[in-house]
Amino acid sequence: MRKVVHKQALDLIRYLWEQVILLDDETISCQIGKPWPLIFTAAERGNLDFLTILIRLYPDLIFKVDQNTYSIFHIAILNRHEDIFKMIYQIGSIKNVITIYKDGEGNNMLHLAARVLQSPSRLNVIPGAALQLQHELLWFEEVKKVVQPRHIEEKNIHGKTPGALFIEQHKEMMKEGEHWMRDTADSCMLVATLIATVVFAAAFTVPGGNMQDEGTPVFVERIEFKIFAISDAISLVASASSLLTFLSIRTSRYAERDFLWSLPNRLIIGLTTLFISIVAMMVAFVATFFLVFRKNLHQYSIPVAVVASLPVIFFIWQHYRLFLDMINSTYTSRSLFKPGKSPLFSKRVKPKVA
Template structure:
């Protein structure tokens, strides 16, 4: 019973491998007819379904068996594999473009029945992603648009579809509401964190002028020569500087222009820096508090240091657990490696 979850993982992995083998056998059997229309009828629907669901193994197996399947167009909009990958935001399928040779230059130029080129399709609103907040969703959409833009010729930016709209106009029109939601999410988030940063800054600023143990007649702290006092002073100063930095970062967010481009780097970067410095300021503040309490009680209660440190770790840990998922997503999406790029060494064409 203790390792039941491991058995479940093993069974899932085994089922996946067996399914891949079955798919391989079916694909090789389906390629036998010489009629291209028959082959297209066999491979077309599963190819489109697998692309929309992001099932990379099935897509690559069909392409391996019948490379011309990347040209299959079908459905209501007559989209090919890469069009569908862009529409449904399946980066694992779109990354197959990196495995293609010069043929990709031609396949990227194809349009659908409404004269939408692939950049128009990237400008359409993709399905909701499992991302925290509308601002990060907007960043994700921009990353997709910029990535597709790299793979098309400059003239594609100025081509109009059947509605006489440029790709940039399609993007702006389809993401208008998402920009508003992202703006509101950013403002609400920044306002909440600004209050916390301001409270921390107020507390540590006051603590700088009221050292534990007080001052002597000359204004020199009584515990100046104690090692713990240096920890107190350094922690208090660090907390003040980082909380002030955090507050400035959060205050700069509501005053932003909130253009589409701001959601790509500027706004997520400010929020990331603000969160990191806020975490450091809270941790430093609690360290300063522990040092102060230790200085006042150590001469009477020798064992006080360990419980104080353990108790101080509780709020820091809770803050990290609650905010770390958002911070990790922010840092990864803004500064981390791109979700696009070559994933396999073997060319598919």
């Protein structure tokens, strides 16, 4: 029902706008309201469908600016609306005209991307300071691809380049992100160390003991023992890898660019190998139980296997949300700025300075 109402509203907007654009430019400006606040309010709120309808029928809207000399793309950057900003990839060389706009303080488009997002509702969508900083860096790097090379090191009236402004604006976020990364790494390092200690000791105290004459394990031929040996080795390697990964996070220099890829990627690898080590350790425990108590306590095999799976389930329940957020923020979010398939214009638009 909601989709039907939304479609009907868009059809009504399209019909009304088709009637408005039949008027002259001055009358159109008066109808919308000087200096074009309607489209800038839509850009601020992220109303992509509304803007698409207006721009397709009246392409000159993309050149309009507000009292701060901000186009709809500048406002989209300030409010971090990816869907609106990536329309800039569909206007071709016209974007070179729009990217030169500056506000009264000499801030270009990249300076705006360097500012910290002010809206709490938009910022809190992303959990954790580290992931928020990663998202801000992703925006900064994306806008850098659009602006002209000379704008990257261009200073505003306060003598600050976009890079310097980004570091200044995100100083507190970087401190919070570093603190969160260190605490997470410390907690996971402790778990990985305990697992590595246990499985390492288990490798030399094999279930059933060894034969006195040859020193080989008593149950070496049994399938349960082979499962135990393989699982124990996997758990040891995975826990050691996890420990070293979290150690690299702990000793990182925590530069702002490390939060874009290096640190989140290490955390994902660390959590993945830690999960593998826990699963392998539980498999080794169940295999040992079947091996040692296969005769006397065989009826308890299923309950023991169920109980052994509880730590794995508990770990997933506690960390799956963090893991999914890290995956989404590190890998999936890189497709946020991929241009849409539907063209913005049905015909070639000629540049026209506002």
